[in-house]
């Protein structure tokens with residue numbers, strides 16, 4: 001089945017990265033940045049209504065992930081994991097911005113430039129599915145590592161995480 005093959009492919013890509021347990025998506029970005037040998041900048045923005053919730057941009061010197069700031073933390077983390085999926089799977093081959101444009105982009109983020117790159121969304125349907133698969137595999141990993149960290153009778157352990165764990169790890 002095509003979907004099972006894709007899942008195996010995504011699992012193999014993650015296995016190759018040999019990711020350690022991390023505590024949050026920021027740490028995850030740092031680890032993946034180190035593996036790729038190029039920094040990943042996370043930029044939370046109130047994005048225009050007609051744009052996607054997130055976008056990964058490759059420049060000559062770094063990658064940037066823009067994500068919708070005006071949404072729940074869980075949704076933001078999902079957007080970031082999805083965009084990491086595009087990076088990890090190698091969907092971004094050529095830099096979309098040259099050195100000059102990327103110098104403008106950071107540290108002083110120019111909204112018109114962001115809007116220009118946000119207009120781009122030329123992933124194939126398969127690439128979108130791969131990014132989504134990576135996102136859910138990364139979520140599964142983080143739920144598993146968090147539930148290993150938290151003692152079962154810890155009242156501070158989030159019931160939401162508990163339910164997520166139940167759904168994702170032993171459904």
Ligand SMILES: [Zn+2]
Pocket residue numbers: 082086123128131
């Ligand atoms: Zn996508």
